[in-house]
Amino acid sequence: MSIHEKVPVTILTGFLGSGKTTLLNRILSEEHGKRIAVIENEYGEVGIDQALVINADEEIFEMSNGCICCTVRGDLIRVLGNLMKRRDKFDYVLVETTGLADPGPVAQTFFMDEEIQSEFSLDGIVTLVDAAHIEQQLGRSDESTEQIAFADVLILNKKDLVDDEALDALEVRLRDMNRMARVVRTEKASVPVETVLNLEAFNLDEVLERRPTFLEPEYPFEWTGVYSLEPGRYEISLAEGPDPTMSLVIVSEQNTDDASLREGAEWCVRRYAEPAAASEPESDLTMGSHIELQLQASGRKSFYVQIDSSIQIGLFAQHTAEEFDMQVINANGDVVPTECERIWVAQHEHDDEVGSIAIEKEGDVDPNRLNAWLSRLLAESGIDIFRMKGFISLAGQDKRFVFQGVHMLFDGQPEKPWGDAVRRNQLVFIGRNLDEEGIRKGFEACLV
Amino acid sequence: MSGLGKNKPKGILLEGWYATVDDYAICGAWNPNGTILVVGDSIGGIYGFEGKSGTVLWEQKRTHRDGLLCMAMHPHENILATGGQDGTFMLWNAQKGELLQEINLGRGWVDTLLWSSDGQLLAVSIARRVHMYRKDGSEIWKSADHPSTVSAIQWSKDNEIATACYGQVAFCDASSGEIHETFEWKGSLVSMSVSPDGDIVACGSQDKSVHFWRRSTGEDSMMAGYHGKPSALSFDESGRFLATGGGNSVTVWNFQGEGPEGTKPGTLEIHIQPITKLSFAHQGVHLASGARDGAVIVWSLDDSGNGDIIGASLVEEIISDLLWRPDDRALAALDAHGGVTVWQVGN
Secondary structure: OOOOOOEEEEEEEEOOOOOHHHHHHHHHHOOOOOOEEEEEOOOOOOOOOOOEEEEOOOOEEOOOOOOHHHOEEHHHHHHHHHHHHHHHHOOEEEEEOOOOOOHHHHHHHHHHOHHHHHHEEEEEEEEEEEOOOHHHHHHHOHHHHHHHHHOOEEEEEOHHHOOHHHHHHHHHHHHHHOOOOEEEEOOOOOOOHHHOOOOOOOOHHHHHHHOOOOOOOOOOOOEEEEEEEOOEEEEEEEOOOOOOEEEEEEEEOOOOOHHHHHHHHHHHHHHHHOOOEEEOOOOEOOOOOOEEEEOOOOOOEEEEEEEOOOEEEEEEEOOOHHHHOOEEEOOOOOEOOOOEEEEOOOHHHOOOOEEEEEEEEEOOEOHHHHHHHHHHHHHHHOOOEEEEEEEEOEOOOOEEEEEEEEOOEEEEEEEEEOOOOOOEEEEEEEEEOOOHHHHHHHHHOOEO | OHHHOOOOOEEOEEEEEEEEOOOOEEEEEEOOOOOEEEEEEOOOOEEEEEOOOOOEEEEEOOOOOOOEEEEEEOOOOOEEEEEEOOOEEEEEEOOOOEEEEEEEOOOOOEEEEEEOOOOOEEEEEEOOEEEEEEOOOOEEEEOOOOOOOOOEEEEEEOOEEEEEEOOEEEEEEOOOOOEEEEEEOOOOEEEEEEOOOOOEEEEEEOOOEEEEEEOOOOOEEEEOOOOOOOOOEEEOOOOOEEEEOOOOOEEEEEOOOOOOOOOOOEEEOOOOOOEEEEEEOOOOOEEEEEEOOOEEEEEEEOOOOOEEEEEEEEOOOOEEEEEEOOOOOEEEEEEOOOEEEEEEEOO
């Protein structure tokens, strides 16, 4: 008996017009030397000789027990069941769903059917987002929300149709809903094949490298302004605003490109986690630490910073500059313009029901307690938990236990050995109206 | 199954012959007098083997574009029907491998083909429809769309066929296509077997259960507790036993007397991988079971539905089909590796 590798499968979702067919054609026409089978539910324009394209009508099979988590896609079982009979010839399978498809049953098919599970592995879910229209779609349909929530990769397509600020705000909103997804911005669905194939989407290490604090809460600041300053003493002047205090971190040597801003933001998240030092008006402000400006007094208030060499500084502020008419003024009394501004939209500003919970804890977990907790959690809230994934440090095991789940379905296996690495646990849950505190406490109770 | 020894048949299974086809051997059929075994592979190759020796009498490559899915041998004549992903069914001379007719039914997969016992009719399922043809290839009727893709068809009476799909079993008049009766069940019915008297319709369901209906009384029952979806089902020729797969063991329901409701089924355990195919001999209570690891076991059932192993062998790969020769004196196993193994069956 031969032992085969499971064939990886990517699910491609996204509303009509989001660019799925363009992306598919791009992947299929690129020289990557892989034989790809495509299962299409929409009659697109895909037609490339080297790929096998199979059209299948979406058939959703619910079970007599009424459990939505057991709902599968009958057409996929049939088509994949047949594909596995010519398995040698395919390195990869891509499933393109209709724009209105609920990704749940598609993903569940890879857990619920033992024959499919023995031959195929769900490599990842890629959701294309039409940057110009997704805001309307999110308001109107559950499917679009779920397509975002289920994704391992979110491709923000048609970025050329939207200005940068709106794109930033959109990205933050999408991240609020799904914190485990990688977000890629593009136009004309022009993304490298590696963005879609062989994601090993369940490799959280890679996610962490890209965004080290993705497990942290959302950015606790709303606004960043970058200023180019010569040596000298500067006044930061604020008018009366909506709050009696405002938190601030001043970052020295802040660049204005997107990557540097994100880097600065990640660094500030950690500063914001530290207790703030209260700064009264007329005082000098400390660079690089969390301070809280005291703004109770009436009228404009001034704070000062001393700059010793030519640098760019970044103000990461709890509120926008506009709200307090915040100005940086040089010794001559001139207002220094910003080199760039960036708005970070915080989670509380949206009321999307769908959100993410991320847990990171060092230490070992008791397998029995974990099992009992997860079973209970999934039985009670499985319908609302769209996806979960992560890795666990199980007591007594020398390898990290990597898992993923869709609704109540759960699949895991031991992977890389811990070696010298610090033993820790990372879990991400994405779902609707999740009880964050309950889930955190439940997990913490499983630690040895 | 180390005790069995690869390719060393035991018990009543005796050395016969072995051949290969180009790809996954998907389906096969013996001709009516058992002198030819026809095998189809997943890329559309069709091979006629001399039944005794395994010599290739004829072969046709790449018949159905995109792949072959099913075949059915006429019960009395050397006419073979094949169906495939190209939405086409073809009729062949099974002795010579000559194409007699090719009929395209449009977009969709031709999943199942079934001759009537008198050989006058051929039922064909494609996507959500069933078409009925005469032996000469002329169409009699086609059904309206079923609620979902038709997963199985079986003759339930001489003049009636049963169709299974997600959510229902329907019984259609063979000459008009009119639906006589439907049984609804919210579940994906993946397999179907009808008792020889047509009274009991059993379906394996995706949710790891077997559901059956008695047409005479309208009663239905569900047998749950399977470890996998029961995609292999087989009634014996008397209609007494229904053998069901679904996991590593074979569960045999006994329809004699009060059963099977409330009775303990027979359990046949030796396989260490999920059962993929079950096939009763044409006569008597010999049951062949095949599994994902290529193990083939022949069981002799007792009155309780339990059984003794009377033959065993191991082939290379997942068993895709098990075919008793019409006289039951040979058994063919097809596997995922393209292997065609035929054993003589001793006493």
